[in-house]
Amino acid sequence: MRIYRCESIGFAAAVCIVLGFAAPLPSQPESEQQTSAVGERYRQRHLSANQKSIEAFFNRQLPPGWKFSADEKALTLRRLAPVYLLAVAREDYLTQSKPVLLARSKKEGTSRECRINFRVERHDDAAIVRQRLRLYQNIRAGIDEAGTRLNIKRECADYSLEECAKVKGPKGEAAAEFLKTRQILTQKLEPAPVYRIGTLYLYPLKNQCVTAALDWYFVNADYPESISIFPVEAREEIQIILRDLEQLRL
Structure with missing residues (x-):
């Protein structure tokens, strides 16, 4: 319908058609975008008040490059890019730049997906x-x-x-x-209910992708005190997340 009208108007309208077709992404046709929006409204209507509170908080607080998944049994915070684990001498931080340390960790260290997991329980008592x-x-x-x-x-x-x-x-x-x-x-x-959203209590699990100084359980088998997390920005992001979680502390 639009093509027919533009052709009847002339060249200027044809230019408009070209511009209009350039707007939608090939992988996201307009019909799919509309369906996705409808599906999201449907999903939101069926969320509990607790789930809406969780989504509102983490959509607002998570640093760029992090995603979360949540329901009334589990919450997972995940860094999209991997981190690298490497034991680094303290003096190296004074003599080596961030890019050099990151390159070392990629070459000599271990790649790891960075996740912070919580068990979620609802308690009225x-x-x-x-x-x-x-x-x-x-x-x-x-x-x-x-x-x-x-x-x-x-x-x-x-x-x-x-x-x-x-x-x-x-x-x-x-x-x-x-x-x-x-x-x-x-x-x-044992994992304890350190945080709360609505009537949901969040239990941080052991051996999470957190630095030793911030760990809830002191001893971390997957990220021990002698190991550093790279890039340095990943540690800063983890610090931001745990600092923001203090808003939910019991």
Whole structure:
């Protein structure tokens, strides 16, 4: 219909037709775009209030290059590009640029998909949630207390804990004792309801794509303290995500 009218008007209208056909993407014809929009409106109507809250929060807060999938049982945050894991000496950060470190990690390190997973539970009984959270907080407090008693932050300021434990003398002995105490306590740490959206409680799972300093469970088998995540921007994105999640903390 449009082609016929433009041909009858003349050359200027024919130019308009050319421009009009250039607008839709070949992989996204106009009919598919309309169907997709209708399907999305249908999907939104059938979401629960909790699911709408989750989508609204993460659509707003996730850094570019991250996606999420969620329902009332699980939540996954995923970085589209992979990360690379490599043990890097601290002085290398002072002498090597970000591109050099990234190139090293791609060549010498291990490629890994970066995901942060949560178990999602709905609870109308707040007492159950408080009990689980209290146990989690008590164990974390015990680990912090051991670190304060042994003065770990000052004694091992220039080392990872594993490196510090190998140093001869009181410093190494303190680090070794702390590691042993932490291992005993972290074995008791079960995923706890740290965050909440609506009536849904988010339980961060263990061994997530997070840096050691920000880990909920202190010990991370997949991303240990001695390993760095590259590119550096990926670590910054993870920091942003966990900082924004503080808005949801119980």
